[in-house]
Amino acid sequence: MNTMRTVMLMTLLTLVLVGAGGALGGQGGALFALIIAGVMNLGSYWFSDKIVVKMYRGQEVQSGPLFDVVTELCQQNSLTMPKVYVLPQQTPNAFATGRNPEHAVVAATQGIMQVLSRDELKGVMAHELAHVQNRDILIGSIAATIAGAISYLAHMAQWAMIFGGGNDEDDNPVAMIALMILGPIAAMLVQMAISRSREYGADATGAKFCGNPHSLASALRKLEMSNKQMPMQQVNEATAHMFIVSPLSGSKLAGLFSTHPPMEERIRRLEGMHV
Secondary structure, three states: OHHHHHHHHHHHHHHHHHHHHHHHOHHHHHHHHHHHHHHHHHHHHHOHHHHHHHHOOOEEOOOOHHHHHHHHHHHHHOOOOOEEEEEOOOOOOEEEEOOOHHHOEEEEEOOHHHHOOHHHHHHHHHHHHHHHHOOHHHHHHHHHHHHHHHHHHHHHHHHHHHOOOOOOOOOOHHHHHHHHHHHHHHHHHHHHHHHHHHHHHHHHHHHHHHOOHHHHHHHHHHHHHHHHHOOOOOOOHHHHHHEOOOOOOOOOOOHHHOOOOOHHHHHHHHHOOOO
16 A cells, blocks of 8 residues: 555656646656756765765764664565664664665664664664665655656746746746646645655564564654754755654644654554564
8 A cells, every 4th residue: 555655646746747847848848857857866866875974974884783783684584785884973863875775875873872772773774774675765766856857847937937938829827827836835745745655664664674563663752752852963954854753853844744754653553563
């Protein structure tokens, strides 16, 4: 069901793109915007394992508690061993990135190992390995590319209106105005919904990898509380969706605009699982 939901959301996002392209310049307009957005996102997707780790000053480790837990999970589930990094931040959190399992990175902050038990840490890293296994970085990059294309089309519509667009008989000024206002909002809402859907999927797969959904549920409780009490400093908002719990806990944005599902619902689903 979660996979079907993601497919439906991706289809909806594509339909928004096609509709936006039709309102502005037909299929050619949509294709042009898609190419531009694709080029912009290709670099971040291809080099994500290096860019994000460097951004948070991560150091690769090949021994220690975090490395041992990841190694154990990979051996138990026949997974490709990713690179393992420790981030110097004290706020407990973790993320995964990389374009495929052969170029993947899992990372956790120093603070996470001071807050979680070994079983809870195993649940968290199982969640991150699930993101890698489920190709969520690829799915997120595709969604970002389509959403970016819609935003480009909205900007193109804005400039077209400023410089006389909408005066031709074939132009529809109402559609162009709707594109400028509603297109980017719709794209962002669907993109956020895709991100939340992939978090639910990683929770479910991660619970199976570690064999104990309750350990992941317990870890999520502790991480949520710790991030509210001690928010991570100098967080790049473009990377916030990668973390297992949102590092932007101080934000008062509505749930529709959140990259993470409600924590209560994530925990409820995990506690109802049987693996």
